[in-house]
Amino acid sequence: NAGVTQTPKFQVLKTGQSMTLQCAQDMNHNSMYWYRQDPGMGLRLIYYSASEGTTDKGEVPNGYNVSRLNKREFSLRLESAAPSQTSVYFCASSEVGTAYQPQHFGDGTRLSIL
Amino acid sequence: AQKITQTQPGMFVQEKEAVTLDCTYDTSDPSYGLFWYKQPSSGEMIFLIYQGSYDQQNATEGRYSLNFQKARKSANLVISASQLGDSAMYFCAMRGRRDDKIIFGKGTRLHILP
Numbered sequence: 001n002a003g004v005t006q007t008p009k010f011q012v013l014k015t016g017q018s019m020t021l022q023c024a025q026d027m028n029h030n031s032m033y034w035y036r037q038d039p040g041m042g043l044r045l046i047y048y049s050a051s052e053g054t055t056d057k058g059e060v061p062n063g064y065n066v067s068r069l070n071k072r073e074f075s076l077r078l079e080s081a082a083p084s085q086t087s088v089y090f091c092a093s094s095e096v097g098t099a100y101q102p103q104h105f106g107d108g109t110r111l112s113i114l
Numbered sequence: 115a116q117k118i119t120q121t122q123p124g125m126f127v128q129e130k131e132a133v134t135l136d137c138t139y140d141t142s143d144p145s146y147g148l149f150w151y152k153q154p155s156s157g158e159m160i161f162l163i164y165q166g167s168y169d170q171q172n173a174t175e176g177r178y179s180l181n182f183q184k185a186r187k188s189a190n191l192v193i194s195a196s197q198l199g200d201s202a203m204y205f206c207a208m209r210g211r212r213d214d215k216i217i218f219g220k221g222t223r224l225h226i227l228p
Contacts (some may be wrong), residue, residue, distance in 0.1 A: 031214045040123070042205060042220035050214045058215065090159065094209075094216070100147045100166050103207075103216060105159035 002026050005089050006106035013081045013113050021076040021109050023091030031094045032074035033058075033103065034066060036087040042092065051072055081113045118208050120219035127196055128227050134181070135191040135205035135222045145211035148189040151179065153203040153221075162204075165189055167216045201226045 007022045025032065030051050035043040035058075045058030047066040055066050063085060065077045074093075078085055088110050092103040117140040125167040129135045139148065146167045152160045163175045165182045181190040193200055203223050209216040 033216065035218070040220065042120075043207075043218040045215065045217055048215060056213070056215070060216070068146075088157070092159075092216075094214070100149075100164060102149050102161040102164055103159075108157055 004106035025093040029093035118219035143210035149207040
């Protein structure tokens with residue numbers, strides 16, 4: 001009964017370091033998403049993937065890359081971390097093809113860039 | 115482009131009173147879904163309720179109801195008989211039918227006073 005699993009839960013990086021945030025879902029969902037949450041800004045969509053092999057930019061894609069490795073996994077990579085990328089990152093998944101299915105969220109990754 | 119607006123950054127409500135959280139949206143998609151999520155201080159995202167754009171009746175889920183006014187493009191969340199455990203951040207979100215992009219408003223922080 002895992003749902004959406006994100007790793008790690010916490011991470012501290014130095015400016016310029018790279019890192020990959022991992023996300024996996026076991027609900028056989030087609031769509032997966034990455035959001036960042038900053039105080040006063042709500043959740044902003046970074047990238048999303050409607051199916052294996054496809055990815056699309058969201059509202060704030062700059063500084064990030066994603067990989068939809070297979071149907072279960074969707075990773076987010078920071079190639080050269082910057083302090084402005086300090087945030088809480090959420091991965092989510094959902095069924096595709098209908099507007100009425102809610103998303104299932106992971107517990108989030110708290111990322112600090114020093 | 116899709117847009118979600120939540121104009122109330124914070125609200126204070128007396129316990130047992132009803133509370134309405136505002137949400138307005140903009141989309142050119144003729145078919146869409148509207149969602150509300152709760153985020154308690156522990157950080158997880160909890161799905162509360164959804165409304166489809168073609169639903170004739172307002173959605174209800176226990177103490178939660180959605181006041182959907184399509185012509186005004188509003189989808190307000192109503193919580194009846196508020197409880198201390200309702201203190202949390204609340205997000206309105208929208209999903210279009212054309213693509214799988216799901217966007218969120220900036221949220222409203224609700225404080226229930228004893």
